[in-house]
Amino acid sequence: MKLKFGIKEVVALGIGTALFVVLTTVQIPLVIVPNTALQPRMAILAFFAAVFGPLVGAGIGLIGHILGDAIFYGSVWWSWVFPELIVGAGIGALAKKFAVKEGKFNNVKNIIVFNITQIVANAIAWILVAPVLDILIYSEPANKVFAQGMFAFLGNFIIIGILGTLLILVYSKVVGGSNNLEAEE
Secondary structure, three states, rough: OOOOOOHHHHHHHHHHHHHHHHHHHOEEOOOOOOEEEOOOOOHHHHHHHHHHHHHHHHHHHHHHHHHHHHHOOOOOOHHHHHHEEEEEEHHHOOOOHHOOOOOOOOOOOHHHHHHHHHHHHHHHHHHHHHHHHHHHOOOOOOHHHHHHHHHHHHHHHHHHHHHHHHHHHHHHHHHHHHHHOOOOO
């Protein structure tokens, strides 16, 4: 896989990070487990990763989470920064397979591949990495952080599965349609 990082990717990273940070406080709490919520910003992360690849996805997850935590909460919860980087990079790693820029994301196979990818990336990030880092960095109790990780995984894959898929479908249709324009006489 050839990694590209040109002006489009820099702009996408900036816009995606800004949207991600702004949406940091837009949350629907999952009251069952503390400090977990449905977060629409994850759909933004998935969208930019699926369109612009793993570097943009990883960058938005990393920078967006750091800035969001620092601005809105006053400190950074590092054990949850790296999982967002993993989700962005994981989805972005298969961006070519989703055929978003080609206008072919509406293909059922591509939607399924995208959603399997985001579920696997979220599972690794939230069921494994986040809880382990919570234990190693913050000495949090294992039962608490694995419960949080499981609910973060569920919330994120639902948000990305619905909102992320819809964002990508609309974008792919618009961008794919613009590639088929013909000059009028």
